[in-house]
Amino acid sequence: MDYRDTAEEAEFRASLREWLSTTIPAGWDKIEDEDEAVRLRKEWHRTLYRAGYMGLSWPEEYGGRGLSPVYDGILNEECGNLNAPPLPSVGYIGRAIFMYAGEEQKRRFLPPLLSGEVSWCQGFSEPEAGSDLASLRTTARLDDDHYVVNGQKMWTSGGQYADWCLLLARTDPDAPKHKGISAFLVSMTEPGVTCRPIVIASGEAETAEVFWDDVRIPVDQRLGAPGEGWRIAMTTVTYERGPADIGFIANYRRTLRKVEALAAERGLLDLPETRKALARAYVRGEVLRLNCMEQLSMRVSGRPPGPEGSVAKLLWADAEQSLQHLAMDILGADEMTGVADGWLSSYFTSRPVSVYGGSAQIQKNIIARMLDMPR
């Protein structure tokens, strides 16, 4: 057991820090305009890529560095420590492509995903298929060398900005519901794809609904075998749940520092209750970080992420939402009168953390199954 960096890890961390301290775009977190923010995120993605910081744990043949996933963890940590813009989350789409794509597809799709040239969204959920994802109704009918897709997807986050989509559709209406689903890699610019933003409670267009009308997809853009879509989807969401994979810990630390500064500005640091609450927020972040380090270690030693990811997902949602409660308690009425701009939006953005990627209730169901409880 050793939580310290190895010599190579320490060296990597040091040069990363130096690079970050001269490269992070000043004032990136003050940008109000959503399109501007999206542009900046894309640019940051390319900057990271050019410096070799994208796909650290990906095989070299697909543009990665072939390092252990521990390096992804270091990248996450340092970006958080130095207040860098959010890391692009290529991990879970990339993972699905790695694990299930043919050689040709890997060469075609992985490099531009990594470089940020092409951004992706995830078209799984539908209006009638949320937790019960396997009941999805969007169909892909084979027509010679194409599939023809029809249906409606909902909650396709980033759909309005994405170039490509990892899409789930039913290819065999007669098969049992988990077996008749296939996965596809589809361009969002195909004729018949219509995207409409969904504004969440924060007032921001965080996600989107996408209509698929007779969209033609070449057969060679099916990912995996026909009927393998469910397995692919489960792999994706399992990786999506690990907070270490998606830069959550970095974001949490950044927000905690902001909340601490908020309490200081408001002269609340002498109050024992505030001090305790801030310390508790620190402890929650630490517990989550340490839990993720253990999971990362298990992965490094060859165990794929399993239902333990549900533990981290629940801890993550709780930490994130509790931190927003704390900010709300510190700000009092100012969060409701518009004086403290942005915090109400952050609060509402924390709410769906316990909904997306499998709701908190679904995570508990998964844990109960892992504990082998009766069904």
Place this chain on the structure above:
Amino acid sequence: MLALLSDEQQMLKEVAAQLAGSAGPANPGDLRTLDRDAAWRSLAQSGLLALRTRDDGRPAGSGVEVAVVAEALGAGLVPVPYLGSAVLATELLALAGAHDEAEALAEGTARTGVLLDRDLSALAVLPGDQTVYGWDVDGAADALALTAVPGGHQVVRVSLATGFTAANGADLTRTLLRSDGPIDAAALTPVGGPLSDEHLRRWEALALTALSADTVGVMRSAVARAVAYTKERVQYGVLIGSFQAVQHMCAEAYVQAEAAASAVNYAAWAVDELDPDEALLAARTAKVQCATVAREVTETVMQVFGGIGQTYEHIAHVHTRRALTDRQVLGDEGVHLLRIADVRLTGE
């Protein structure tokens, strides 16, 4: 970075679990009949009491090994003073350079506990006329406290033979004695050399971590017992584990216990690997997490057992009592949150 037990540590875990499995109660009634001395002897024979004695100035076993054993004994609700004698007292003696005295404890022939303040939150500083408790002192002739000396503290030994009476302690698996004082200077026997503040921070880091590891063990085994019960108990013609409300209670308790374990693992590693301030911050973090969830987790377990789980004859409350006492010893979450805030917010 590799945050996993090594193969040897994994083996130690299995040895300790095996030992603990046969030495703890299945029912509260067993506490009257269990052979505690035999359990203590087998711990001594396996070398598990010697982890904090020094070999060439280095502890024979790291904080990780201590936590592994403490967790196993907590999981088994084993009624022996491992924490009191083999961890808290032995570490004090070793830090003070009283190596012969530490060795004597490791052999299992002598046992020594610690004296805590009236609120259990710190080692007692004597002489004084305050109330003090001898905590985890089963079979111990004496207990250790501190006395102030220029530039630091001195470890002192206090006989438990006079002035102490059995307290009505909540934890049925540990012995608690009480003295309402006064304990005057003549009753204090200095042991070893003086301790610096740094020594005491090191000691506190280990002590908090070992207590937290005990709590993790108590919680994990309680949750395991509850989950097992849901696979046996039938109501409405089905196993209660098939009810989602019951599943979610168990899942929540499981998540809390696992989260606490993650914090303890790091603190255990930090004890001997990081500087005292960092090690202590990690230990406080673990203690806060354990103290915060211990009550809820053990209460949830009692709830899953329904009516039978509320009775004195059932094992559930033995878990609750040990966890709630661990929570208080050397400070509950409120105490440590304020110390963490000092580090985070004032840079102390």
